[in-house]
Amino acid sequence: KAGVTQTPRYLIKTRGQQVTLSCSPISGHRSVSWYQQTPGQGLQFLFEYFSETQRNKGNFPGRFSGRQFSNSRSEMNVSTLELGDSALYLCASSQGGLSGNTIYFGEGSWLTVV
Amino acid sequence: EDQVTQSPEALRLQEGESSSLNCSYTVSGLRGLFWYRQDPGKGPEFLFTLYSAGEEKEKERLKATLTKKESFLHITAPKPEDSATYLCAVLGAGGTSYGKLTFGQGTILTVHP
Numbered sequence: 688k689a690g691v692t693q694t695p696r697y698l699i700k701t702r703g704q705q706v707t708l709s710c711s712p713i714s715g716h717r718s719v720s721w722y723q724q725t726p727g728q729g730l731q732f733l734f735e736y737f738s739e740t741q742r743n744k745g746n747f748p749g750r751f752s753g754r755q756f757s758n759s760r761s762e763m764n765v766s767t768l769e770l771g772d773s774a775l776y777l778c779a780s781s782q783g784g785l786s787g788n789t790i791y792f793g794e795g796s797w798l799t800v801v
Numbered sequence: 802e803d804q805v806t807q808s809p810e811a812l813r814l815q816e817g818e819s820s821s822l823n824c825s826y827t828v829s830g831l832r833g834l835f836w837y838r839q840d841p842g843k844g845p846e847f848l849f850t851l852y853s854a855g856e857e858k859e860k861e862r863l864k865a866t867l868t869k870k871e872s873f874l875h876i877t878a879p880k881p882e883d884s885a886t887y888l889c890a891v892l893g894a895g896g897t898s899y900g901k902l903t904f905g906q907g908t909i910l911t912v913h914p
Contacts, residue, residue: 691844720900729907730845730888735900743900777844779902790835790892790902792844 689714691780691793699799705766708796710778712759716791718783719761721753724775724795736761737783768800803828803893807905814879814912822874822887822908830894834872835902836865837888845888848874879912886910 692711700706712719720735732745736755753763759780765772775795781788806825814820826834833852837845849858851867858865862883864875874887886909890902 693844718900720902722902730890730902730904732901732903737900745901783900788833789847789850791847792837794844797842 691778691791693776693778693793693796695796696794697797697799699801700768701801702768702770704768705764706768706798707762707764708776708778708798710761710763710780710793712761712778712780713791716780716782717759718781718788719755719759720779720781720790721761721763722777722779723747724777725773730777733763765798770800773798773800803891803895803901803903805889805891805903805905807887807889807908809908810906811909812911814876814910816880816912816914817878819875819877819879821876822889822910824872824874824889824905825870826872826889826891827870828891828893828895828903831891832894833892834867835890835892836872836874837890839886839888839907848887876910879910881912881914884910884912 694709718737721733722730724730735743739755750766755761777795779792781790804827808823833850836848839845849865854869866873886907888907890904
């Protein structure tokens, strides 16, 4: 059974540019959530989608956005990149029910902003 | 707001020297407490989910336990390959917690041969 797949694994962008990251959840999983991981702040929740609807959002500026498609695949977009956006972006998937769901993470996308 | 505190921040053990990692939490209705292992440059690898006080789960040299305020990850006779960062996270039941894991800062475990 394939795990959570994230692409690209590594990318370098320039300040002011925008970036789109992609996530394919485990087959059958309908919930996809995104996290930002930095050495100083640890893992911080960005947003969560279930059946194409955003159910929850973390405390990040509007430059961070996401969406989910009918096949449960998800993308997140960061516009007007800043140096502080350099981080490991992690996608996680689960079945999305109210309880008893294991949450699995992908290997992440390493974003460097220069 | 849900909060998770892990201790110690770093732990150095000799191979075979058993120890425990602590995870203290406050949450508005616990829907699950998760333990993950993270190796450098990789995503978190799922270890355990605990749902209610008194629950215990084991996997190889690892055993996770849960009380109403904290969880412990016990490592028995560790090996160098157990070296990693261990992350604890909670999934709450409150309206603003839905679908959101709140993580601790992690414990960096180093096991020397």
